[in-house]
Amino acid sequence: MSIRTGVCVGGTKRRRAFPALIAAASILTASNGTAGAAEDASSASGAQASTDALMKKLQAMEQRIKSLESQLKKQQPAEPGRAAKPAASNTAGLESGVRAQAAGETPGKTASQAPGKAAGQASPKAPADPGMQPKKPILGLLDSPVEGLAFGAYGEVKYGAFRNPDAGGKWQNGFDAHRLVLLPTYAITPNIIFNAEIELEHGGIAFDADDKRHGSAEIEQMFVDFKIADQFNWRAPGIDLVPIGFINQRHEPTQFYSVNRPEIYNGLIPSTFMVPSSSIYGRLMDGLSYQIQISTSIEDFGSGFDLRSDANGVLAGGYAPGITGLSALHDSRPVVGDFRQLSNTMAYAGKLDFRPSFLPGFAGSVSGYFSPNVTPRGAFGDFGNTLGRASLGIFDAEFRYRVPDTGLELRGEYAQVFLGKPENMRANNDTDPTNNVGKTMYAASGEIAYHFPLGTILNSEWEAVPFYRYTYENLQTSGFAGTDANTPTGAGQLQFHTLGIAVFPSPKLVLKATYQKVINRDPAGAQSDSFLGGLGFFF
Amino acid sequence: MTSWIRLTAPAAVVASMASPAGAVQYLSIAQAQKQAFPSATSFAAIDGRAWKAQAGSQVLGVFVVDHVIGKHLYIDYAVALDTGGRVQRVEILQYRESYGGEVKENSWLSQFVGKTSGSALKVDRDIRNISGATLSSHHVTEGVKRVLAAYGSRAR
Numbered sequence: 001m002s003i004r005t006g007v008c009v010g011g012t013k014r015r016r017a018f019p020a021l022i023a024a025a026s027i028l029t030a031s032n033g034t035a036g037a038a039e040d041a042s043s044a045s046g047a048q049a050s051t052d053a054l055m056k057k058l059q060a061m062e063q064r065i066k067s068l069e070s071q072l073k074k075q076q077p078a079e080p081g082r083a084a085k086p087a088a089s090n091t092a093g094l095e096s097g098v099r100a101q102a103a104g105e106t107p108g109k110t111a112s113q114a115p116g117k118a119a120g121q122a123s124p125k126a127p128a129d130p131g132m133q134p135k136k137p138i139l140g141l142l143d144s145p146v147e148g149l150a151f152g153a154y155g156e157v158k159y160g161a162f163r164n165p166d167a168g169g170k171w172q173n174g175f176d177a178h179r180l181v182l183l184p185t186y187a188i189t190p191n192i193i194f195n196a197e198i199e200l201e202h203g204g205i206a207f208d209a210d211d212k213r214h215g216s217a218e219i220e221q222m223f224v225d226f227k228i229a230d231q232f233n234w235r236a237p238g239i240d241l242v243p244i245g246f247i248n249q250r251h252e253p254t255q256f257y258s259v260n261r262p263e264i265y266n267g268l269i270p271s272t273f274m275v276p277s278s279s280i281y282g283r284l285m286d287g288l289s290y291q292i293q294i295s296t297s298i299e300d301f302g303s304g305f306d307l308r309s310d311a312n313g314v315l316a317g318g319y320a321p322g323i324t325g326l327s328a329l330h331d332s333r334p335v336v337g338d339f340r341q342l343s344n345t346m347a348y349a350g351k352l353d354f355r356p357s358f359l360p361g362f363a364g365s366v367s368g369y370f371s372p373n374v375t376p377r378g379a380f381g382d383f384g385n386t387l388g389r390a391s392l393g394i395f396d397a398e399f400r401y402r403v404p405d406t407g408l409e410l411r412g413e414y415a416q417v418f419l420g421k422p423e424n425m426r427a428n429n430d431t432d433p434t435n436n437v438g439k440t441m442y443a444a445s446g447e448i449a450y451h452f453p454l455g456t457i458l459n460s461e462w463e464a465v466p467f468y469r470y471t472y473e474n475l476q477t478s479g480f481a482g483t484d485a486n487t488p489t490g491a492g493q494l495q496f497h498t499l500g501i502a503v504f505p506s507p508k509l510v511l512k513a514t515y516q517k518v519i520n521r522d523p524a525g526a527q528s529d530s531f532l533g534g535l536g537f538f539f
Numbered sequence: 540m541t542s543w544i545r546l547t548a549p550a551a552v553v554a555s556m557a558s559p560a561g562a563v564q565y566l567s568i569a570q571a572q573k574q575a576f577p578s579a580t581s582f583a584a585i586d587g588r589a590w591k592a593q594a595g596s597q598v599l600g601v602f603v604v605d606h607v608i609g610k611h612l613y614i615d616y617a618v619a620l621d622t623g624g625r626v627q628r629v630e631i632l633q634y635r636e637s638y639g640g641e642v643k644e645n646s647w648l649s650q651f652v653g654k655t656s657g658s659a660l661k662v663d664r665d666i667r668n669i670s671g672a673t674l675s676s677h678h679v680t681e682g683v684k685r686v687l688a689a690y691g692s693r694a695r
Binding site: 136137140148150151152183185187190191193195225227230235246249250254255283286287289355357360361363400402404451453461463507508538539 | 565608610611612613633635636637638640641643644645646661662663664667668669670671673674677
């Protein structure tokens with residue numbers, strides 16, 4: 001690639017030199033004519049001699065120009081449509097990286113150290129190599145100005161019509177710039193890697209009321225990986241995603257087909273389920289990998305910081321539960337900042353991913369999460385009772401199967417939450433008789449999708465993926481215990497029919513349209529149907 | 540917080556001892572060359588990233604090292620082409636990202652064997668997508684395709 005670099009760099013210089021040479025030749029020609037006219041006849045023989053000399057020089061220059069022109073013509077077909085400059089450091093990086101590796105060095109260390117050198121080593125005997133163009137590390141657009149630094153991004157925009165249960169189920173139109181996420185990655189060394197997700201949600205936040213911002217800015221991930229061996233790597237303490245289910249860790253909008261994330265990840269698995277944590281992970285063998293994580297526990301506390309005491313307990317006067325029979329674990333994620341966690345409890349999670357070689361196109365995982373105690377310090381019921389310890393477990397099993405040589409794709413998932421002591425859950429002691437929880441919550445979903453190629457449009461290959469997903473959730477099973485009256489409305493038994501199409505102009509971009517019918521057992525109905533469009537990207 | 544220290548300290552010790560050993564490099568170039576062409580006696584450099592594998596004077600094929608961006612960081616990979624310009628073997632030499640490492644697996648890489656510069660080499664057409672590693676699988680596939688475009692005819 002350095003050869004190509006040399007061609008590009010050299011070509012650029014020559015392109016600049018070419019008009020300069022023509023200009024110089026014109027000036028020389030013009031000045032030659034002027035000078036000739038001004039010469040005295042008596043010095044004709046001398047003038048003739050100098051003209052001859054100039055003509056020889058001009059002929060030599062013409063020859064040189066022709067030679068340069070022919071060289072340019074030879075080079076241009078080898079790099080159709082390519083800008084010369086950006087290719088330089090990329091290709092030089094590859095060349096120097098490969099050389100360094102061959103010499104026992106690491107390419108990451110040397111890749112961007114010697115672009116100039118590699119370019120300088122370029123030889124005109126370089127082979128033309130059409131299409132050899134590595135991707136750009138900065139948002140797919142630019143070379144990285146800092147060795148090892150890369151920036152990616154993902155985001156999603158949603159719009160459309162939805163029934164608002166808080167408005168009596170009336171249909172309303174709306175728009176949400178749901179999230180824009182920047183993904184800085186920095187290879188401190190080839191095996192010590194920094195990763196982060198910096199996220200702006202719902203248009204961001206603002207301090208002035210007239211800016212009308214109601215979103216958030218948050219660090220969703222921030223960790224350093226020590227890549228030790230294929231079988232064993234260490235993720236140092238930081239903010240990371242709980243390894244449970246598929247979508248929690250791979251939640252970019254190009255990974256699923258509906259506008260909103262699959263329903264299981266909106267409660268039973270409270271995605272984006274990010275926690276202060278540390279983990280080990282690796283590949284045990286071909287087709288089998290694992291991750292084991294220790295993290296600060298989720299908490300049965302759904303209120304804001306105004307109801308947390310400075311002693312890191314709950315304030316008197318009442319607080320919202322983190323775990324309920326209406327929204328599952330949605331509000332239970334632990335705090336990730338300022339030493340404000342509400343218990344000392346550590347939780348444990350583990351995941352096995354498998355892709356059996358005897359079943360090409362199949363991928364699945366089983367995963368679990370366990371916290372010995374989700375009760376916050378000072379937790380109480382509204383009848384004055386103290387709430388004791390309560391354990392919580394989550395189990396998830398899921399698969400994705402793209403049937404080989406067809407467009408058919410099947411996905412399925414089962415998730416269950418186990419509550420050790422329902423009598424100690426805040427939802428069962430908050431005087432709200434409708435949000436109570438039993439001993440478990442569970443959900444199952446099945447999805448069928450078909451991939452249709454749409455051909456090449458606007459220089460990329462498009463694909464359409466119509467899909468249908470059915471999800472059943474029961475968040476209020478039997479086993480209720482607590483001081484509350486227990487009169488659930490049936491709102492915790494849910495069915496979701498989700499039908500739509502996802503159109504991928506490229507694997508990095510998706511346009512979505514989704515209709516969702518939500519049914520529950522509440523006599524008033526779920527009143528949450530929606531018809532949404534969406535745009536998602538990940539690069 | 541003591542449990543943090545208790546549980547992470549052993550891993551930190553292992554990490555700090557093991558990391559100076561080098562990157563998680565699955566194969567060096569020399570190892571990958573040997574695996575791709577076990578009978579080769581020499582590898583003559585064609586340019587900075589390609590070698591002609593030879594057994595004495597007999598040409599066995601071409602060995603090319605390249606890299607692509609996976610999700611955000613480079614994946615180093617090697618492609619061995621036989622004298623017919625067909626892919627004989629693809630190996631991942633180095634994978635740096637936290638997610639998407641499934642492209643390293645033989646069951647996926649073996650799909651490239653036999654492909655030529657005339658093959659479609661498109662994910663979901665003649666190469667399976669890897670669920671959850673879409674970008675890496677697309678980019679490695681594009682990488683093998685461009686290696687074939689650049690060197691497919693030079694192996695003959």
